[in-house]
Structures are given as structure tokens and as C-alpha cells.
Amino acid sequence: MTKIKLLTDVDVVWWAETIQADAEVDGEKVTFRYHENPKGVEQYIYDQDKGWIQDYDPKYEPLFDICGQLEINKDSKLGEEFDSEEE
Secondary structure (H helix, E strand, O other): OOOOOOOOOOOOOOOOEEEEEEEEEOOEEEEEEEEEEOOEEEEEEEEOOOEEEOOOOHHHHHHHHHHHOOOOOOOOOOOOOOOOOOO
């Protein structure tokens, strides 16, 4: 039998998370993905013709800003509403 004893607390040294959902942005339904890891963030909008794209219309930036502020996250549920600070 091998005995193992931790000599330090366990730390997270790498993480990555991708969330995906349908949302309504100013009355328009959109499917989005938000991926974040220690190296940065990637944001995608689903386009029926092109698939997942990153060269999306700037009108979706408030959606991704809210994701970046962790208001929309893996624990967010159907029906929740969020207000953008942008006008």
C-alpha cells in the first residue's frame, strides 16, 4: 500500500471554462459562447451560414461585457435578465 500525504494546499494552476447559451439582445435571439482561461478570452456568436464566428456585429459587445463581469456565468439560469451599462 502506498501512503500519500499532501505537504501543501492544492492550488489551481490551470483552468478553462466555456459557457454557451441563447440570449435575447435588444429583441434579437442570438446563440453565444464565452471562453476564458489564464491566457485570455474568446467570444463567439453562432452564424447560420458560417458557424461560430468572432467577427460579429459590435452590438453584441454588451453581452460579452456582462460575461466578463461574471454576471452571466455557468450558474446563470433561464429567464434571468441583465442590463448593460452602455447606452
